[in-house]
Amino acid sequence: MIILGIETSCDETALALIETRQSGGAFEVCILASLIHSQADLHSPYGGVFPTLAKREHEKHLQPLLDRLLASLSTRPQIDAIAVTEGPGLEPALWTGITFAEKLAQEWMIPVIPVNHMEGHIVGSLLASDVPDGTWQRLKDLPLPGLAFLISGGHTELVSIEKQNGGVTLVPGNPRMGSQRLAPAGLEGTIVTPPFCYTVIGATKDDAVGEAFDKVARLLGFPYPGGPQISKLAAKARTENIISPVKLPRPMIHSKDLQFSFSGLKTAVLYAVREAEKSGVLDDTLKKGLSREFEDAIIETLASKLRDALEETGAQSLIIGGGVSANNMLRDSFTAIAQEFGIPVFLPSRHISGDNALMIALAGALNSTPSSKLTAHGTKKLGH
Numbered sequence: 001m002i003i004l005g006i007e008t009s010c011d012e013t014a015l016a017l018i019e020t021r022q023s024g025g026a027f028e029v030c031i032l033a034s035l036i037h038s039q040a041d042l043h044s045p046y047g048g049v050f051p052t053l054a055k056r057e058h059e060k061h062l063q064p065l066l067d068r069l070l071a072s073l074s075t076r077p078q079i080d081a082i083a084v085t086e087g088p089g090l091e092p093a094l095w096t097g098i099t100f101a102e103k104l105a106q107e108w109m110i111p112v113i114p115v116n117h118m119e120g121h122i123v124g125s126l127l128a129s130d131v132p133d134g135t136w137q138r139l140k141d142l143p144l145p146g147l148a149f150l151i152s153g154g155h156t157e158l159v160s161i162e163k164q165n166g167g168v169t170l171v172p173g174n175p176r177m178g179s180q181r182l183a184p185a186g187l188e189g190t191i192v193t194p195p196f197c198y199t200v201i202g203a204t205k206d207d208a209v210g211e212a213f214d215k216v217a218r219l220l221g222f223p224y225p226g227g228p229q230i231s232k233l234a235a236k237a238r239t240e241n242i243i244s245p246v247k248l249p250r251p252m253i254h255s256k257d258l259q260f261s262f263s264g265l266k267t268a269v270l271y272a273v274r275e276a277e278k279s280g281v282l283d284d285t286l287k288k289g290l291s292r293e294f295e296d297a298i299i300e301t302l303a304s305k306l307r308d309a310l311e312e313t314g315a316q317s318l319i320i321g322g323g324v325s326a327n328n329m330l331r332d333s334f335t336a337i338a339q340e341f342g343i344p345v346f347l348p349s350r351h352i353s354g355d356n357a358l359m360i361a362l363a364g365a366l367n368s369t370p371s372s373k374l375t376a377h378g379t380k381k382l383g384h
């Protein structure tokens, strides 16, 4: 089966073409082509993603990107289906992808498969990082039950993964949480899509981790997306042995549940920056120190909740997904925790840690139920 993936949920316009097959009971994938056009520079002056600008840019770039994608192949393949992100994401941005997918599907007389963006981040981590495009690879086996930690600009979610079993929900949810209605958007409650059944067992009550990184970067005078810059300064602070004079909180670390909250942490940085500005000491050294302290606060908090979630679910594997998974400290810390628990960890290759269409095409192939009527499942706040 050959699938075209389309991703337009936020500020990346992305297309990918993959071929999949079942071989000896295993699911195999061959990446034929993948392209990403990032709009990050355009959104930089706004300090976050500006939805109508994102929509306009997606509209402008989808067709040229498709032409380039097809031109990169030696022969034009027979595409069997189109997988498109239907949410969560910015609604105007999502609609451009959906409309484009529907138009192509009509023209090519093939079905459209709606894909949940967060499921894309989960299954994308099961692709090997060292297999060149054009080569068949076996999708990595995921020992179940598994736990996914999705950390992006719009989401911070702990997701329990069970085997899909004829539409029956296997995971009762976290007894400590009381309710399954956790995430403002994303994999809400329990959804069942072959081959996995997902249950959100923890989520942020306010800002997502990537969003907190971006807001703190802005406070320190860096453009969107600021996560990579904060992480770079934090690494320099460690090398140069710079310690922040201000100790930041580790929010909800003792809350005895799997909920997160990062808005207070961002406010603590705001106060520290204001104080420093008043006393005229907001220099490069202080920025490095604050970045290090902020990154430590985030990772210590995430690590503590991750341990609790692994203990509670008895997960046999850990998947990390979402743009913040590019963060080196986070990768090292979570890999060490998985080792502590004696379970394998699946991290996305760096080139697909951010938004991409490869993961959407793959999720579409794994869950190939076409839909005749698509709706964008938007959220207003992704990326802000």
Ligand code: KG4
Pocket: 010, 151, 152, 153, 154, 155, 209, 210, 211, 213, 214, 225, 226, 227, 228, 231, 322, 323, 324, 325, 326, 327, 328, 353, 354, 355, 382, 383
């Ligand atoms: O998954 P993603 O590409 O888009 C969303 O769906 O949100 O995630 C983007 C987020 C941004 O907030 C960006 O600042 C953050 O990922 N990010 C990082 C790093 N690289 C990207 N945050 C911290 N450290 C990094 N190295």
Ligand code: ZN
Pocket: 117, 121, 152, 322, 323, 354, 355
């Ligand atoms: Zn994403």
